[in-house]
Amino acid sequence: xxxxxxxxxxxxxxxxxxxxxxxxxxxxxxxxxxxxxxxxxxxxxxxxxxxxxxxxxxxxxxxxxxxxxxxxxxxxxxxxxxxxxxxxxxxxxxxxxxxxxxxxxxxxxxxxxxxxxxxxxxxxxxxxxxxxxxxxxxxxxxxxxxxxxxxxxxxxxxxxxxxxxxx
Amino acid sequence: xxxxxxxxxxxxxxxxxxxxxxxxxxxxxxxxxxxxxxxxxxxxxxxxxxxxxxxxxxxxxxxxxxxxxxxxxxxxxxxxxxxxxxxxxxxxxxxxxxxx
Numbered sequence: 001x002x003x004x005x006x007x008x009x010x011x012x013x014x015x016x017x018x019x020x021x022x023x024x025x026x027x028x029x030x031x032x033x034x035x036x037x038x039x040x041x042x043x044x045x046x047x048x049x050x051x052x053x054x055x056x057x058x059x060x061x062x063x064x065x066x067x068x069x070x071x072x073x074x075x076x077x078x079x080x081x082x083x084x085x086x087x088x089x090x091x092x093x094x095x096x097x098x099x100x101x102x103x104x105x106x107x108x109x110x111x112x113x114x115x116x117x118x119x120x121x122x123x124x125x126x127x128x129x130x131x132x133x134x135x136x137x138x139x140x141x142x143x144x145x146x147x148x149x150x151x152x153x154x155x156x157x158x159x160x161x162x163x164x165x166x167x
Numbered sequence: 168x169x170x171x172x173x174x175x176x177x178x179x180x181x182x183x184x185x186x187x188x189x190x191x192x193x194x195x196x197x198x199x200x201x202x203x204x205x206x207x208x209x210x211x212x213x214x215x216x217x218x219x220x221x222x223x224x225x226x227x228x229x230x231x232x233x234x235x236x237x238x239x240x241x242x243x244x245x246x247x248x249x250x251x252x253x254x255x256x257x258x259x260x261x262x263x264x265x266x267x
Contacts, residue, residue: 004168006168007169014177018181025187025192030197037200041207044207048214052215054214057226060233064233064237065207069203069237069240072241072244073199073200076248082257098191099191106179106180109179113172117172117175119220120169121171137230144231148231158241158245159242162242162245163248
């Protein structure tokens with residue numbers, strides 16, 4: 001069995017993403033959990049950039065996810081200024097059961113997927129540029145684009161209205 | 168050459184981790200972050216398929232998902248701020264007024 005360089009890159013990045021995802025779920029303190037999610041999103045951007053030929057999505061991931069959403073999360077977490085007692089959770093007795101259920105669901109999905117998805121990624125081939133992507137968005141998906149802009153506007157208005165002093 | 172099935176299985180693992188986090192953690196910030204993790208797993212699958220099939224539809228969908236995630240985070244965190252102001256807690260077990 002030949003191991004080529006792209007496999008090594010994939011498994012390295014996948015291991016990092018997996019570790020940081022586990023960190024998000026299992027770290028107790030919300031700030032460290034948020035920092036772990038930040039690492040997860042950045043390494044995912046590297047995965048898009050290096051293996052999947054999607055440079056624009058990688059940049060959007062860094063700018064929007066890591067730059068805007070995660071800063072927003074950290075800002076609100078630090079704004080709350082929780083004391084130690086407030087983020088301490090009592091242990092859930094059925095957590096093990098839940099984990100087993102999730103693992104069973106995962107195994108079921110793998111069972112369904114076995115034999116499907118025959119494609120291969122060829123990382124060296126170079127991906128699509130911004131031009132092709134924007135051509136797609138602004139011709140075929142122009143309606144969805146406009147609707148999503150309305151959605152994000154309404155979400156911003158809703159956030160301001162919800163966070164007002166007098167609700 | 169990476170088989171597409173590796174990417175799909177990897178994204179399923181991340182999605183399952185996010186689901187366990189969203190269901191088992193009680194801190195509302197970590198629940199929201201687990202939801203972001205699940206959205207990110209879907210993005211990985213979409214972009215992997217898009218790259219393997221050689222078309223761009225998956226990437227367009229991924230951009231829309233990122234936008235929706237931004238809106239979801241904004242509204243979710245605003246709800247958390249309002250809840251904390253009224254109930255002084257971030258534990259989702261304590262927020263059960265509409266449960267029964």
